[in-house]
Amino acid sequence: MIRAIAWDFDGVLNRCVEDGRFIWAEHFERDTGQSLAGFQRAVFAEGFREVIEGRRDLVEPVAAWCAEVGHAPGAEALIDYWFARDDTPDAEMQALVARLKAEGVPQVIATNNEARRARYIRAQTGWMAQVDAVLCSGELGVSKPSPAFFEAVSAALAVPPRECLFVDDTRANVEAARALGWQAFHFTPETRDALPGMLAGRGTAQGG
Structure with a gap:
């Protein structure tokens, strides 16, 4: 039993996934003015397991991407955006x-x-x-x-x-x-x- x-x-x-797409990412490019593919490459790279297992803070790769593309709101704001839209x-x-x-x-x-x-x-x-x-x-x-x-x-x-x-x-x-x-x-x-x-x-x- x-x-x-x-x-x-x-x-x-x-x-969080419909027809093979992540719902949180549906309006990412419209809302941020940045490439979704570029964000995913930067954040979900080979080292993302270190984030998943707690050996690296998620804010680090997100902040690095923000600095690279000039995303002014910054990493914390982007993570808040991501998590809120991933709450489905x-x-x-x-x-x-x-x-x-x-x-x-x-x-x-x-x-x-x-x-x-x-x-x-x-x-x-x-x-x-x-x-x-x-x-x-x-x-x-x-x-x-x-x-x-x-x-x-x-x-x-x-x-x-x-x-x-x-x-x-x-x-x-x-x-x-x-x-x-x-x-x-x-x-x-x-x-x-x-x-x-x-x-x-x-x-x-x-x-x-």
Whole structure:
């Protein structure tokens, strides 16, 4: 039986991609007067894992880009802009998480996000009213699909992995969780409709 749930954030609880495009970036060029492709190259370069795992502050590559292109508002303002437009909760998942909370099911967000985004999720979104914690790679110092990430999440839930459900939209993360004894559900447009019914009985996960 499933006694606790760890939710991925972007792509599961946060519906941030539509038709292969990031919603936050839709009006980036109109709003900033700068190239989206140039921003993405500068910020999401090979070293971005250092940001995701907390070894480098997100503001550093963003500030470097701002200086290079002459973006006057600066890095902090641009990060605020980015995070606000990336706050696109999935209404169906909000309802599901709220229902599970009402039933007393422990739930956490387990995300590959840097610490600034985790703080934004905690302080500026409504998710903390529904989940017990936000566990992010930027604060844990390790990211999915590393076993150490799942060990940290399992410890926070205080439930054996075999009784935890991990829900993620990335297959490699789902497979890693299963290899460590978790129940896991691969969340995709094709499988998502099966999740509420499966959780109604809180039986073994079948998705993906």
